[in-house]
Amino acid sequence: MSDPRAHEWNGLRVVVAGIGISGFACADALLERGAQVVVVDHTDAGSRGERGTVLGMLGADIRLGAEHVTALPAVDGEPAQLLIVSPGWADDQPVLAGALAAGIPVWAEAELAWRLRPAGRPAPWLTVTGTRGKATTTTMLATMLAADGRRATSTGQAGTSLLESVLHPEPYDVLAVQLSAFQLRWSSSVQPLASVCLNVGPADTGSLAARGLVYRNTEIACVYNVADEATEQLVRDAEVIEGARAIGFSGGVPAVSMLGLVEDVLCDRAFVPQRATAAAELGTIDDVRTAGAGVLAAHNVLNALAAASLARAFGVVPSAVRDGLRHYYPLPHRLNLLQKTNDVDWVDDSSATDAYAAAAGLASFASVVWIAGGYGPAPDDLDAVVEKYAARLRGVVLLPGDGTSALREALGRHAPDVPVLDAAVTETGGMPEIEPVMRSAVERAGDLARPGDTVLYSPVLAAREGEPFSARGQAFALALKDVPA
Known part of the structure; x- marks a missing residue:
């Protein structure tokens, strides 16, 4: 089956797999352009049913339920010509597997979005991927672009539709685009102006090749992490537009064609005319210490340098990088300082649902009471993280969950002298209630903490199925209201 041509949508037979935010946006855009659309999902739970009702009124054929995802469906009795697939659909899932076996093109939302860009002068894309820090870097980048007077937005992260x-009816000048490995794999036409892979964590090595696709077709700058050799190799292996440069970012003194730190100053030796002998000052470490977080983390300095690299590739002036950092307000649940009581800091890092992310939080503080635990299999590198940061632990409070036993065992092996307490469990229907559990965790963490300590909620394990990590972060923030002043 030949690839559908970019603008011949009328009558095109399309299956959209998944009716989340991404799938809904894709189906809506295709219906508006006259395509015949079948939408399938394994369930009508949550908001899926409501979205299905809306799309059905617009003319889509909505099929929600497990019985509708056992094979690639026909569209109005004819074979599908295109499959739009949402994040989370595996290759062996029958709908996706059926399309691949039949040679039917498979696109993610990013591919459709690229092909639907307005004619004329569409906004260039600055693309970001990596194991950790994508959303922070993308939103930092958007603030830098805005500080330079550009109409810009960050998009592609959770809760937003590319x-x-x-x-958008009022077109943007430029887009800061977060892309997952899944989106990159099923998006072959995207041609970013500049791109970055921030890092590759141990749990992400299986999708290394897909992460590297962020550099494919890059026009101006392929930005890589000097401290992560895998990202530099991805640049070396990438098929880019002739003339695209490799630009490194580093927490150390930058070499030519890099951005980095000279003492506490963020410096650019890549996008200045005399880069062999000169550098542009982009701001200071204090500019990264945003008011909303109140926390200076080494990985956020690297995120800022990565964002600055993309901004400078686009042409943003140095002062706009500084101003963007000063006005940046961090995303919730990412090392947010929520409260300071009796010289104890209480920090919400509830987005840290793997060992790689939790390590970044633990590395940010000298003495930590760690609230952690949750559900699902323990990450392979959990022992290594506990061993590395055991000396920083004042104590640990464990939350309930089927994955917590692995964390308890790792603490026993590598931090046997660190006090470990369990949050009290209140159950309804056999499942712990999150709010009373978190109140107990906060109370016990307060008992362990001493002046100068940081109580860090960094779960390292997933939330229970169907519960977003943000719900745990909100429960943590609510529980802090009971902490005595």
């Missing part, structure tokens, strides 16, 4: 940004 298609909505591309098709």
Whole structure:
């Protein structure tokens, strides 16, 4: 089956797999352009049913339920010509497997969004991927672009639709685009102006090749992490537009064609005319210490340098990088300082649902009471993280969950002298209630903490199925209201 041509949508037979935010936006855009659309999902739970009702009124054929995802469906009795697939659909899932076996093109939302860009002068894309820090870097980048007077937005992260940004009635000058390995794998036409892979964590090595696709077709700058050799190799292996440069970012003194730190100053030796002998000052470490977080983390300095690299590739002036950092307000649940009581800091890092992310939080503080635990299999590198940061632990409070036993065992092996307490469990229907559990965890963490300590909620394990990590972060923040002043 030949690839559908970019603008011949009328009558095109399309299956959209998944009716989340991404799938809904794709189906809506295709219906508006006259495509015949079948939408399938394994369930109608949550908001899926409501979205299905809306799309059905617009003319889509909505099929929600497990019985509808056992094979690639026909569209109006004819074979599908295109499959739009949402994040989380594996290759062996029958809908996706059926399309691949039949040679039917498979696109992610990013591919459709790229092909639906307005004619004329569409906004260039600055693309970001990596194991950790994508959302922070993308939103930092958007603030730098805005500080330079550009109409810009960050898009593609959780809760936002790339298609909505591309098709906005008031067009943007430039888009800061977060892309997952899944989106990159199923998006072959995207041609970013500049791109970065921030890092590759141990749990992400299986999708290394897909992460590297962020550099494919890059026009101006392929930005890599000097401290992560895998990202530099991805640049070396990438098929880019002739003339695209490799630009490194580093927490140390930058070499030519790099951005980095000279003492506490963020410096650019890549996008200045006399880069062999000179550098541009982009700001200071204090500019990265945003008011909303109150926390200076080494990985956020690297995120800022990565964002600055993309901004400078686009042409943002140095002062706008500084001003963007000063006005940046961090995303919630990412090392946010929520409260300071009796010289104890209480920090929400509830987005840290793997060992790689939790390590970044533990590395940010000298003495930690760690609230952690949750559900699902323990990450392979959990022992290594506990061993590395055991000396920083004042104590640990464990939350309930089927994965917590692995964390308890790792603490026993590598931090046997660190006090470990369990949050009290209140159950309803056999499942712990999150709010009373978190109140107990906060109370016990307060008992362990001493002046100068940081109580860090960094779960290292997933939330229970169907519960977003943000719900745990909100429960943590609510529980802090009971901490005595």
